[in-house]
Amino acid sequence: MKLKKLSAPALLLLPAFVVLAAVIVLPLMFSFYSSFTPFRLTRPETLWVFVGLRNYMTVLGNAEFWIAFGRTVLLLTVALNAEMLLGLGLALLVNKATHGQRLLRTMMMFPMMFSPVLVGFQFKFLFNDNIGFVNNALQSLGLTDQAIPWLIDGNLALLSIIIAEVWSSTAVFAILILAGLLAMPKDPVEAAHVDGCTPWQTFRYVTWPYLMPFAFIAMTIRSLDVARAYDIVKIMTDGGPAKRTELLWTLVGRTAYADARMGLANAMAYVAILLSIVFTVYFFRKLAAARQQIGAEW
Amino acid sequence: MAPVTLRKLVKRYGALEVVHGIDLEVKDREFIALVGPSGCGKSTTLRMIAGLEDVSDGAIEIGGRKVNDLPPRARNISMVFQSYALYPHMTVAENMGFSLKIAGRKPDEIKVRVDEAAAILDLSHLLERRPSQLSGGQRQRVAMGRAIVRQPDVFLFDEPLSNLDAKLRTQVRTEIKKLHARMQATMIYVTHDQVEAMTLSDRIVIMRDGYIEQVGTPEEVFQRPATKFVAGFIGSPPMNMDEAIVDNGTLVFVSGMRLPIPPRFTNALRPGQKVTFGLRPDDIYPSGHGLHAGDPAAVHEVELPVSITEPLGNETLVFIQFNGRDWVSRMLNPRPLTSGEKVRMSFDLSRAHLFDIDTGKALEG
Numbered sequence: 160m161k162l163k164k165l166s167a168p169a170l171l172l173l174p175a176f177v178v179l180a181a182v183i184v185l186p187l188m189f190s191f192y193s194s195f196t197p198f199r200l201t202r203p204e205t206l207w208v209f210v211g212l213r214n215y216m217t218v219l220g221n222a223e224f225w226i227a228f229g230r231t232v233l234l235l236t237v238a239l240n241a242e243m244l245l246g247l248g249l250a251l252l253v254n255k256a257t258h259g260q261r262l263l264r265t266m267m268m269f270p271m272m273f274s275p276v277l278v279g280f281q282f283k284f285l286f287n288d289n290i291g292f293v294n295n296a297l298q299s300l301g302l303t304d305q306a307i308p309w310l311i312d313g314n315l316a317l318l319s320i321i322i323a324e325v326w327s328s329t330a331v332f333a334i335l336i337l338a339g340l341l342a343m344p345k346d347p348v349e350a351a352h353v354d355g356c357t358p359w360q361t362f363r364y365v366t367w368p369y370l371m372p373f374a375f376i377a378m379t380i381r382s383l384d385v386a387r388a389y390d391i392v393k394i395m396t397d398g399g400p401a402k403r404t405e406l407l408w409t410l411v412g413r414t415a416y417a418d419a420r421m422g423l424a425n426a427m428a429y430v431a432i433l434l435s436i437v438f439t440v441y442f443f444r445k446l447a448a449a450r451q452q453i454g455a456e457w
Numbered sequence: 458m459a460p461v462t463l464r465k466l467v468k469r470y471g472a473l474e475v476v477h478g479i480d481l482e483v484k485d486r487e488f489i490a491l492v493g494p495s496g497c498g499k500s501t502t503l504r505m506i507a508g509l510e511d512v513s514d515g516a517i518e519i520g521g522r523k524v525n526d527l528p529p530r531a532r533n534i535s536m537v538f539q540s541y542a543l544y545p546h547m548t549v550a551e552n553m554g555f556s557l558k559i560a561g562r563k564p565d566e567i568k569v570r571v572d573e574a575a576a577i578l579d580l581s582h583l584l585e586r587r588p589s590q591l592s593g594g595q596r597q598r599v600a601m602g603r604a605i606v607r608q609p610d611v612f613l614f615d616e617p618l619s620n621l622d623a624k625l626r627t628q629v630r631t632e633i634k635k636l637h638a639r640m641q642a643t644m645i646y647v648t649h650d651q652v653e654a655m656t657l658s659d660r661i662v663i664m665r666d667g668y669i670e671q672v673g674t675p676e677e678v679f680q681r682p683a684t685k686f687v688a689g690f691i692g693s694p695p696m697n698m699d700e701a702i703v704d705n706g707t708l709v710f711v712s713g714m715r716l717p718i719p720p721r722f723t724n725a726l727r728p729g730q731k732v733t734f735g736l737r738p739d740d741i742y743p744s745g746h747g748l749h750a751g752d753p754a755a756v757h758e759v760e761l762p763v764s765i766t767e768p769l770g771n772e773t774l775v776f777i778q779f780n781g782r783d784w785v786s787r788m789l790n791p792r793p794l795t796s797g798e799k800v801r802m803s804f805d806l807s808r809a810h811l812f813d814i815d816t817g818k819a820l821e822g
Contacts, residue, residue, distance in 0.1 A: 344540070344542075346538050346540045346541075346542030347542050347543070347544055347545070349507075349509050349529075349536075349538070349542065350536065350538060350542040350543075350544070350603075351544075351555075352508070352509065352528065352529040352530060353507055353508075353509070353529045353530070353534060353535065353536045354530075354555055354556035354559060354603070354607070355530040355556050355559045355560055355607075356530060356559055357530065360559055364544075364555070364559075365544060368544075368546040369546075452545075452546040453545045453546045
């Protein structure tokens with residue numbers, strides 16, 4: 160039988176396909192397969208036992224998983240909204256600056272230049288109940304005479320993580336919204352002034368619709384980021400105390416490596432990815448609608 | 458409806474002064490055009506009236522009320538921007554009704570007034586579209602509709618036609634004129650195009666470098682320009698101008714060519730005085746092809762060579778060589794002329810203008 164010759168374009172694309180298959184598709188398929196096995200790192204032979212949907216049933220019936228899932232959504236919601244508001248405020252302020260705007264823009268991006276692991280260490284120190292800067296400051300100022308157990312109390316610990324998260328990533332919103340402000344035509348704003356708008360009405364009816372697409376781009380990026388939050392939490396609380404700050408990926412990580420239950424962890428991961436997909440689709444819809452609204456040509 | 462008064466109005470950006478204490482009275486229901494080359498301060502003046510720029514010194518009054526420190530929303534004005542400045546996320550109807558919505562009017566009332574304005578501007582079939590789905594001319598009309606709906610005291614136009622093509626410009630120009638007749642409102646219109654200023658306005662304000670050069674009706678600024686600048690700015694093609702010295706009852710040009718002193722200036726000039734002589738293309742013509750019958754006593758005839766001609770159908774612009782330059786003349790009932798041909802030209806000196814060579818001010822005859 161004669162081998163059919165590949166056409167030139169197919170031939171040229173082949174290496175790319177091979178590389179992609181090797182580094183992405185195969186591992187993806189392998190991890191997906193392993194989520195249908197009771198695979199444990201300590202017992203390699205379990206990789207070949209097929210158990211069907213048992214892992215998925217376990218995950219879906221697992222309260223701990225759903226609590227982590229819910230907590231991740233909570234973190235996502237609070238952090239994103241806080242970053243959005245702060246970023247918007249920052250962008251509006253920097254946009255008003257008449258001198259040194261370039262310098263301010265650069266300074267605004269400083270937090271983004273730090274590795275999340277370092278941010279985690281830094282905030283772990285800041286919120287330390289004994290030697291931390293926050294308690295020290297609060298006590299010196301006479302606002303409290305007790306040491307507040309920031310990273311030890313379950314609710315406060317999640318709050319501390321949110322603050323660290325917001326500190327490190329508000330700049331994403333600020334930069335993107337500032338880009339929107341700079342790209343925005345000045346005339347409609349002036350027209351709104353003449354049309355009788357107060358500054359607040361001008362913002363509400365004219366400026367904000369222009370900025371919405373930019374805010375949604377930032378939302379999309381950041382929702383993916385926060386949904387896979389791992390490093391800051393790992394450093395600051397490691398999911399503690401008593402799993403009160405356990406998020407999806409710290410749970411997945413613990414199940415995979417500490418408990419060595421790789422099959423179950425993979426099943427969790429696949430369910431968790433659904434969360435990211437849902438958020439992304441949601442924000443992209445919003446983005447498309449907002450872009451169409453302002454008749455954007457990009 | 459309201460008069461607008463500018464008193465010693467000054468605009469400074471830091472140390473740079475761009476409007477130097479101008480005075481202007483715009484009467485109630487008057488259509489005033491601010492015209493001048495770019496950078497003359499006309500747009501800045503308009504934006505100060507709108508409240509989009511701070512007043513550095515002097516005062517602006519609308520309807521007898523000083524508005525210097527009032528925000529734009531408290532001045533009861535409408536403005537049509539060069540770029541239209543429509544709200545892209547709102548439909549045409551929402552754009553037009555926006556100011557009423559902000560003012561807290563009821564939806565029924567807004568609808569009535571938007572429909573009314575849309576009917577005037579022939580926009581009724583476009584009310585549900587967004588600005589991005591409209592052509593340039595349609596966007597321009599929406600911008601005007603937005604201004605009309607407010608029923609303001611004063612309409613401000615900032616070069617509203619400069620983004621339109623030539624044909625559409627003429628069309629919308631007519632619409633603006635009709636609009637003024639219908640609205641009976643005070644309108645202030647900024648343009649760099651003297652044709653728009655001439656065709657639309659009751660009075661024209663000609664500005665240059667932050668000063669007002671002349672205020673007058675279109676006839677006045679055309680027939681009796683107050684300065685050399687106005688003479689050169691108003692009229693198309695522009696007035697022919699050249700320097701001359703008074704000598705022995707004639708004007709002597711650099712090349713040695715002479716023209717008699719125009720009759721109305723005979724007693725106003727002294728020998729040796731330097732002047733700028735100006736004559737519009739309408740007032741120079743190949744003999745027998747003139748626009749005016751002309752006072753025979755004031756018409757001076759010279760034989761001059763033709764450089765080129767620009768036939769326009771009903772008339773031909775004939776460029777003739779005079780004093781080493783090309784002077785434009787307008788030939789009615791044209792006959793063919795060839796370059797280099799010597800033609801007998803009539804100079805209607807009764808319509809000549811003389812300007813002081815230093816100040817540029819028109820000399821009284």
